[in-house]
Amino acid sequence: MTTQAEAGTPAFDVVKQVLSLVLVVAGVAAFYYFSEVSFLYRVLALVAVVVLALILLLMTDAGRRFWVFMLEAKQEVRRVVWPSRQETMQTTLMVFAMVFIVGLILWLLDMFLFWGVRMLTGQGG
Numbered sequence: 001m002t003t004q005a006e007a008g009t010p011a012f013d014v015v016k017q018v019l020s021l022v023l024v025v026a027g028v029a030a031f032y033y034f035s036e037v038s039f040l041y042r043v044l045a046l047v048a049v050v051v052l053a054l055i056l057l058l059m060t061d062a063g064r065r066f067w068v069f070m071l072e073a074k075q076e077v078r079r080v081v082w083p084s085r086q087e088t089m090q091t092t093l094m095v096f097a098m099v100f101i102v103g104l105i106l107w108l109l110d111m112f113l114f115w116g117v118r119m120l121t122g123q124g125g
Contacts (some may be wrong), residue, residue, distance in 0.1 A: 013060040020053040027053075 027049030030043050057063045082089070
């Protein structure tokens with residue numbers, strides 16, 4: 001029961017999520033409503049409102065789980081064995097070659113089918 005009190009109730013999390021959405025919508029509305037104010041100030045205010053909404057979202061249970069997921073993903077990216085430059089270039093060239101070959105085959109097939117349809121419809125010479 002203590003953990004639930006520390007984590008917050010699901011209803012309170014929903015309130016935070018709705019409040020975040022309302023903040024972003026109000027920020028966008030204010031951005032256009034105050035069109036006579038300098039563009040720089042409006043952008044800075046909008047960025048501040050979005051950052052505030054994100055902070056509020058991160059205070060929810062779903063936000064905390066998302067943050068933990070992002071940290072774990074960052075650790076996984078560090079463990080990835082990335083290909084060397086030579087391997088990357090070879091693979092890229094192979095992909096280009098295969099795309100060219102398949103494109104050529106499809107073009108030839110299209111030309112053959114077009115010729116066949118013209119012969120069947122009597123439009124060919």
